[in-house]
Amino acid sequence: MKQFFLFVILLASAPFFFFMDGSIPKDVSxxxxxxxxxxxxxxxxxxxxxVFVFHQCSYKYELNGEQLRxxxxxxxxxxxETLLLLRGNSTGRITSDVGxxxxxxxxxxxxxxxxxxxxxxxxxxxxxxxxxxxxxxLNTGLPTQTVAQxxxxxxxxxxxxxxxxxxxxxxx
Numbered sequence: 780m781k782q783f784f785l786f787v788i789l790l791a792s793a794p795f796f797f798f799m800d801g802s803i804p805k806d807v808s809x810x811x812x813x814x815x816x817x818x819x820x821x822x823x824x825x826x827x828x829x830v831f832v833f834h835q836c837s838y839k840y841e842l843n844g845e846q847l848r849x850x851x852x853x854x855x856x857x858x859x860e861t862l863l864l865l866r867g868n869s870t871g872r873i874t875s876d877v878g879x880x881x882x883x884x885x886x887x888x889x890x891x892x893x894x895x896x897x898x899x900x901x902x903x904x905x906x907x908x909x910x911x912x913x914x915x916x917l918n919t920g921l922p923t924q925t926v927a928q929x930x931x932x933x934x935x936x937x938x939x940x941x942x943x944x945x946x947x948x949x950x951x
Contacts, residue, residue, distance in 0.1 A: 802849060802851075802874070802878060803882070803885055803886060803889070805872060805874065806874050806878045806879060806882050806885075807882065808870075809865075809867050809870070809872060809874050809879070810879060810882060812867040812868065812869055812870065813867075813868045813869075814865040814866065814867055814868070814874070814879065815865065815866055815868055816863060816864070816865060816866070817864040817865055817866035817873055819840050819841070819842065819864050819873070820840065820841070821838045821839065821840045821862070821864060822838070822839040822840070823837070823838060823839050824837075824838040824862045825837060825838075826858050826859055826862065826877070828858050832854050832855065832856065833852075833853075833854055834851075834852070834853055834854070834855055834858055834859070834881075835850065835851070835852050836850070836851045836859060836862060836875075836877050837849065837850040837851070838862055838864075838875070840864065840873070842873060847873075849875065849878070851875075851877055851878055851881065851885060852885070852888060853881050853884040853885040853887075853888045854884055854887065854888045854891055855881060855884045859876075859877045859880065859881065861876055861877075862875055862876065862877050863875060863876045865879065
């Protein structure tokens, strides 16, 4: 029952994972449009890496007197090197080269993070069950052997042959 409850919580958190990045729908629509460099000054441009594969890039910019901020969260094998603003030729909407180049990674991250959470929950449940099983086996009250007794190998039985030499095992 607890697993079902946790699954429902993860399912309900899907919109959070979708809007965590915030601009995937905009970048999907801009991917079919021709983009040109937008010569807009940016502030606080940075890309940070956590746990070798999780990247977070963010920047601030001003457009028509309004202060705007954009962040991208995605999984990738290497960090992005540039952060250049791009403008859609027909719509005039703003995005960045990181937003377009890592669009597939950002979409896959939306699925990977909840799946990782489900895996961690299930792994935690199986780990707890195996520890319980170990406790039950240890508390059965059966006599236990020491390691030395368990690892001791019985010596083969020796029999005398007609020639008087000891014979180990049975020869064919």
